[in-house]
Amino acid sequence: MSYWLMKSEPDVFGIDDLERVRVEPWEGVRNYQARNMMRDEMQEGDLAFFYHSNCKVPGIVGILRIVRAGYPDDSAWDPEHTYHDPRSTPDNPRWYRVDVGFERKFRDVIPLADLKAAPALSDMPLVRRGNRLSIMPVTEAQWEFILSMAD
DNA sequence: GCCAACGTTGGC
């Protein structure tokens, strides 16, 4: 079992949306590194921090669980869809997604500024300048440390 | 809204 961090813009889909719907396909990822992790590495039962990006206080807001491992993202071959990519077809899918389930919402957001200030987290891609990966692995030590910052 | 950093595309 592995740990992850997954970013989403709360204006588009935030932790409250996930709490409401309980399970959601994590579709629309159009980045190869992130795709590879969803397609090849994420397993059912894995846990991930839910990160809010592009908002007033960016940071970690809760925990989600991978409830279905990687499978083709069919929004890519729907011409009507925002995430349409004509290069992806059912026979040769280019993009993948996982299904995520709501696990827990922290009482308070753990702000990016606090994560950046923690020496224990200095290796996380999240706090490295210019990193834009929307899905990244989290080590067990980082996971435990961040959990200790919550609530 | 600005803009730095980065990934992708496409001409050559």
Add this chain to the structure above:
DNA sequence: GCCAACGTTGGC
């Protein structure tokens, strides 16, 4: 295969 142009991400 190089690299300039372009689009996107995402903090601030």
